Amino acid sequence: MGFRDYRSLFLGGERIIAAYRGDIPLFGDVSTLPGRFEPDLWALSTGATPGTVLLHVLSLPESGGGPVTALEYALEDGSWTALSGAGPGTYTLQMPTAGVDYVLRLRAVNALGAGPASQARGVRSGAPAATVPASFTASDWTIAAGNGAAEVVLTVLSLPADGGAALTAVQYTTDGGQSWMALPGLSTGAWALTMAEPATAYAFALRAVNAIGAGAMSTAKEVASGAAIVSGGTISMTQLVSNRVYQRQAATGGLFGLGEAVVSVSGVAQAAVSLVQYRLRDADTNAVLVPWSTAQTDVPAGAFTLNLTLPAAQRFYNIDLRPEGDDSRAVTGTARFAVGRVVLGVGQSQLGRMFGKVDTAGGTIAALVPGASAHAVVRGIYTGNGMETSTANAGWQVPADGGAYASTGAAEFLRREVAEHGVVCAFVGYGLSGGVISQLLSGSRQTQMRDLIAETGAWEAFWFYLGGSDAVAGTTEAVFAERLASLMADVNSRNGYAGPVTRIFTATGTRTSETMAAVLNIRRAVAAAAAAEGGIWFEPRSSALVDQVHPSQAGNVTLGAALHRAFAGHWNEPVLTSATRSGAVLTLNFTTSDGAAMTVSGNPVGRVAVYPAGTTTGSKTVASVTAAGSTVMVTLASDPGGDVDVWLYPHPDSNTAAFLAQFIGDSYTADGQASGRPARASLQAVTAISGEGGGDSGDLAATFGAGQITLTGFGSVTAPSVTFGAGQITIDV
Numbered sequence: 001m002g003f004r005d006y007r008s009l010f011l012g013g014e015r016i017i018a019a020y021r022g023d024i025p026l027f028g029d030v031s032t033l034p035g036r037f038e039p040d041l042w043a044l045s046t047g048a049t050p051g052t053v054l055l056h057v058l059s060l061p062e063s064g065g066g067p068v069t070a071l072e073y074a075l076e077d078g079s080w081t082a083l084s085g086a087g088p089g090t091y092t093l094q095m096p097t098a099g100v101d102y103v104l105r106l107r108a109v110n111a112l113g114a115g116p117a118s119q120a121r122g123v124r125s126g127a128p129a130a131t132v133p134a135s136f137t138a139s140d141w142t143i144a145a146g147n148g149a150a151e152v153v154l155t156v157l158s159l160p161a162d163g164g165a166a167l168t169a170v171q172y173t174t175d176g177g178q179s180w181m182a183l184p185g186l187s188t189g190a191w192a193l194t195m196a197e198p199a200t201a202y203a204f205a206l207r208a209v210n211a212i213g214a215g216a217m218s219t220a221k222e223v224a225s226g227a228a229i230v231s232g233g234t235i236s237m238t239q240l241v242s243n244r245v246y247q248r249q250a251a252t253g254g255l256f257g258l259g260e261a262v263v264s265v266s267g268v269a270q271a272a273v274s275l276v277q278y279r280l281r282d283a284d285t286n287a288v289l290v291p292w293s294t295a296q297t298d299v300p301a302g303a304f305t306l307n308l309t310l311p312a313a314q315r316f317y318n319i320d321l322r323p324e325g326d327d328s329r330a331v332t333g334t335a336r337f338a339v340g341r342v343v344l345g346v347g348q349s350q351l352g353r354m355f356g357k358v359d360t361a362g363g364t365i366a367a368l369v370p371g372a373s374a375h376a377v378v379r380g381i382y383t384g385n386g387m388e389t390s391t392a393n394a395g396w397q398v399p400a401d402g403g404a405y406a407s408t409g410a411a412e413f414l415r416r417e418v419a420e421h422g423v424v425c426a427f428v429g430y431g432l433s434g435g436v437i438s439q440l441l442s443g444s445r446q447t448q449m450r451d452l453i454a455e456t457g458a459w460e461a462f463w464f465y466l467g468g469s470d471a472v473a474g475t476t477e478a479v480f481a482e483r484l485a486s487l488m489a490d491v492n493s494r495n496g497y498a499g500p501v502t503r504i505f506t507a508t509g510t511r512t513s514e515t516m517a518a519v520l521n522i523r524r525a526v527a528a529a530a531a532a533e534g535g536i537w538f539e540p541r542s543s544a545l546v547d548q549v550h551p552s553q554a555g556n557v558t559l560g561a562a563l564h565r566a567f568a569g570h571w572n573e574p575v576l577t578s579a580t581r582s583g584a585v586l587t588l589n590f591t592t593s594d595g596a597a598m599t600v601s602g603n604p605v606g607r608v609a610v611y612p613a614g615t616t617t618g619s620k621t622v623a624s625v626t627a628a629g630s631t632v633m634v635t636l637a638s639d640p641g642g643d644v645d646v647w648l649y650p651h652p653d654s655n656t657a658a659f660l661a662q663f664i665g666d667s668y669t670a671d672g673q674a675s676g677r678p679a680r681a682s683l684q685a686v687t688a689i690s691g692e693g694g695g696d697s698g699d700l701a702a703t704f705g706a707g708q709i710t711l712t713g714f715g716s717v718t719a720p721s722v723t724f725g726a727g728q729i730t731i732d733v
Contacts, residue, residue: 034108034115035062042106044123051098052126055083055091061108061115070109074117075102082109095125130164133208133215143204143223147275147294148325150198151226154183155190156206165210174202177217192291198228226325233271233301235323239335240265243396245377245426247342247458247497248312255290255311258423261339265295265306265319267331272301273323278308283316283336292322299323312339312423314375338377340423343567344456345430346440346449346491347465350509352382352431353550354409354559355399356391361546363553364401365411374398376414377426378405381452383445384433392448396426409556416564428456436469437483441490450494458496461567464488464529467507467522468549471514481525488533503535504566510541510555510660512548512652516609516616519651524683538566539681541607542663545655561673573677574598574630574666579646579688584623586610586634586646586688590679596666598627599676604662608634609650613643613687620644625664632664632679645685649678 043056060068072080073093083091086109095102101124105117142155154172171180174195183191195202205220240263248259265278276299280290295306310317316338322330345351355378365372379396381388387404394404399411410427417425430449432439439445464487470480495501507526508519523539530537540562543555551559565571572593579588590598603624610620621637634646648664665678 031065031110031112033112034060034064034068034110036116037061037106037108037118039119039121042118042121044104044121046124047092047126050126050129051095053093053095053102053104053123055093055104055106057083057088057091057106059088063108064110064112064115066110066112068108068110072107072109072114074105076120080107080114098125098128100125128164130210130212132213133163133167133210134160135216136160136206136208136218138219138221141206141218141221143221145224146192146226146325147277147292148192148194148226149228150195150200151325152193152195152202152204152223153190154193154204156183156188158188159186160208160215162208162210163212163215165212167208167210169209171207171209171214173205173207173217176203176220177205180207180214195225198225200225233269233273233323234329235267235269235273235276235299235321235331237265237267237321237331237333239333240319240337241396242335243316243337243377243398244379245338245340245342245396245424246310247456247460248339248423249497250499251421251460254309256313258421259312259339260309261312263308263310263319263337263339265308265321266303267306267321268303269299269301269323273299275299275324276304276306277322277325278306279320279322280310281318281320281333283318289317292325295321310339312341314340314418314423316375316424338375338424338426340375341417341421341425341461342428342456342459343417343426343461343463344428344453344459344491344495345463345465346487347429347431347463347506348435348467348469349382349384349431349433349550350468351429351463351465352380352384352387352433353407354413354431354556355380355405355407355427355429356382356384356387356431357407357553358546358550359385361552363408363557365399365406365408366401368408368411368415368557370415372399372411373415373418373425375418375424376411377424378410378414378429379426379452379456380405380410380429380431381448382429382431382433383435383448384431407556408553409551409560411560412557413560413563416561417567420564420568428452428459432466434469435466436473436475437466437480437487440487441483450490453491453494459501460497460499461502461504462491462535463504463506463563464526465506465509467519467526468511468514471508471518471522474518475521477521477525480522481528484525484529485532488529502567502569503530503533504538504563505530505533505535506538506540508651509539509559510543510545510551510653510655512545512655514651516647516650516652520683523681527683536566536571537680538563538571539649541649541653541678541681542660544657544660548655565671565673565677568671570594570668570671571677572668573680575680576646576648576682576686579686580691581640581644581688582691584636584639586636586644588632588634588646588686588688590630590632592630592666594666594668594670596668596676597629598632598679599663599665599667600625600627600632601663602658602661604664606654606659607649607662607664609647610634610636610640610688611645611647611685612640613645613685615645627664643690644688646688647682647685649681 041059045054071083074080103120107117108115146153169182203220206218208215246261248261250259254260276295277292278295316336318333390404399405507522527537543551543559546552574590574592605622623637624635626633666676668676
């Protein structure tokens with residue numbers, strides 16, 4: 001018999017029942033309580049039946065030396081309940097209430113007693129058993145007489161609780177529940193129902209249905225169906241102008257959240273009718289967008305006009321009319337129209353060529369990539385090259401090859417506008433070939449322009465592009481500014497749009513004719529007008545031409561893209577603010593925006609003019625142009641020996657591809673366009689101040705003494721000459 005076989009020993013007067021050497025038991029009963037259920041030993045989940053919870057015992061804790069005889073759980077801090085087993089497995093527990101969150105703890109038990117409780121865990125008991133839906137309350141629905149004969153309108157404002165199972169039908173009864181009819185939908189909304197008899201009282205009640213069954217019938221509501229149609233006259237409708245785009249009143253609101261406009265629809269009632277309704281359809285799919293709705297009641301015999309508020313969208317509409325709810329007398333609209341964004345343009349031939357293609361220009365709208373938008377419309381009059389009659393009579397059309405509006409300019413511009421604004425967009429333009437601004441202030445051309453504006457009615461964006469012919473005519477800056485202010489006052493007064501208008505002003509754009517001095521007069525006046533109108537001075541200079549003035553099809557694409565950039569608010573071109581000179585190198589400093597840096601392409605020596613300070617003669621040859629950061633370095637062919645004036649994008653331009661590729665601007669492409677924005681064209685010269693070295697005048701110092709001025713430090717140049725006049729001394733370095 002070994003030492004370990006003893007159950008106990010006596011040592012002196014004490015009985016010893018167990019002994020250990022460190023953690024090693026030597027003899028006796030060494031059993032302990034079970035260990036704790038750690039988180040990885042058990043789990044909880046929601047049961048599939050009402051009120052049940054599944055307790056998953058994944059593994060048992062340490063048994064304490066003896067077998068685990070029971071497993072117990074407790075809710076919150078309540079009493080302990082034994083599970084049906086004492087080993088791993090899944091146990092189904094019935095909770096007091098279905099669909100309620102509970103917190104449980106778990107412990108193991110052996111012959112010595114219960115081990116420590118686990119950490120508490122939460123679980124939701126199985127959902128209650130589904131029931132039939134709740135009943136409709138009186139505030140959940142309404143019933144009213146409809147406009148049509150025998151018609152009622154049932155409106156469901158809210159649905160009752162579904163009882164735990166999805167609704168499958170909403171039904172109504174008019175005979176106290178003996179028979180039931182399903183509504184067409186399971187959502188809130190209004191439904192026009194045609195009853196058996198007109199002007200007859202009906203008692204309506206509702207109920208909801210799910211997979212379990214039908215809910216209780218609601219309290220009945222009584223309504224009289226629509227009165228019988230009294231035989232009245234028919235109506236006719238004047239079809240709207242095909243493809244016309246009505247300017248929305250704002251960019252938000254309306255059925256589609258993109259704004260809305262009031263569209264006037266006129267017609268004639270052959271006899272008095274009590275009601276005229278309208279219906280709005282998608283012109284391409286024929287889908288009904290707005291069902292028959294009241295346009296006007298008590299319409300007398302004779303002519304009438306309906307002012308209908310219709311939503312802006314990227315789609316064309318048809319509108320139908322019917323009197324007194326009678327489909328047999330309905331009038332179908334056949335002319336499609338739209339509500340969206342209108343851009344008005346007024347200018348001379350360059351603007352007219354945005355929609356009226358030059359005959360000799362190659363390139364087609366069909367070849368544009370991305371392709372032209374089907375939701376773009378042009379309405380224009382261009383008075384040049386025999387196109388005045390064809391464009392004036394063309395009306396509103398989607399631009400297309402072979403039509404009056406075959407230029408790629410408007411097509412490209414409007415494609416970008418539609419993508420930006422999500423509505424049908426129109427460009428309405430008046431292009432006066434060879435026109436000077438005075439022609440738009442009186443006479444037949446003013447009348448023609450005003451008639452087009454009246455036809456348009458309203459616009460949310462405006463583009464002025466005119467000035468080349470005035471430069472040819474020698475119009476002074478002051479005269480042009482005065483005439484432009486008068487034109488803008490006239491145009492603005494005729495705009496029916498009450499919201500903010502984005503205005504873009506262009507003087508001459510790319511042009512290979514006229515002198516810099518003549519163009520500057522117009523540029524300055526136009527830039528000042530842009531500032532006065534809160535607009536943007538926009539002077540793009542990279543459009544390829546077919547002659548000295550007019551863009552080619554490719555040039556119009558360039559111009560259209562740039563114009564959209566301006567209207568989108570991204571024409572924040574870099575501005576030349578100062579310049580310095582060191583020898584033959586001029587450093588031009590720019591203010592940039594949007595995190596863009598200065599950049600150049602094509603060694604743009606033709607985009608800079610350099611003259612001795614204070615002159616515009618004796619130009620200096622530019623050898624190269626480079627850019628870094630916010631500066632541009634212009635290297636002259638030789639040291640000019642003094643201060644020079646710098647002009648950016650001077651006139652005239654050249655129409656060679658190499659010249660048009662020359663670019664001084666920024667690197668901004670965040671708006672998705674392939675190239676940045678050109679630097680702002682000069683309105684006045686920026687003088688490059690000479691620094692030290694290279695024959696400069698150096699740091700000129702003046703010392704004043706009794707009756708004298710001493711000049712020193714003029715470097716290697718000759719001593720300055722001094723001229724004395726009345727009250728002044730002129731020093732020429």
